[in-house]
Amino acid sequence: MKSIKGIGLPDVQAVYSGPEGALWELIMGEQIHIGGFVSSMDLAGKAGIGSGMKGVDFCCCNGAGMRFLVRFQEVAQ
Known part of the structure; x- marks a missing residue:
């Protein structure tokens, strides 16, 4: 995976929880x-x-992939 200097977890969290994520x-x-x-x-x-x-x-962003597997493939957790 490519790393970009100056971009960290807080930046990613801001995107997912901000207007871009919405x-x-x-x-x-x-x-x-x-x-x-x-x-x-x-x-x-x-x-x-x-x-x-x-x-x-x-x-997982908002966890939709795992929730999908739990709901439609009956994955336990």
């Missing part, structure tokens, strides 16, 4: 990944993610 959510909803629901279901199926499994969502 705009992204307004336009794309909480599921901001390309392909939306259908693509997420396809990827989860190809990865073998299913009922009762546990996972960790890194770089």
Whole structure:
């Protein structure tokens, strides 16, 4: 991953919690990944993610990816 000097966690948090984050959510909803629901279901199926499994969502923005897996793939946590 490329590092940019002078940009840190507070800067990233400011973007996600500020007007830019609100705009992204307004336009794309909480599921901001390309392909939306259908693509997420396809990827989860190809990865073998299913009922009762546990996972960790890194770089999750607002956690929509993990909430998606919990709700639609019955991931335990």
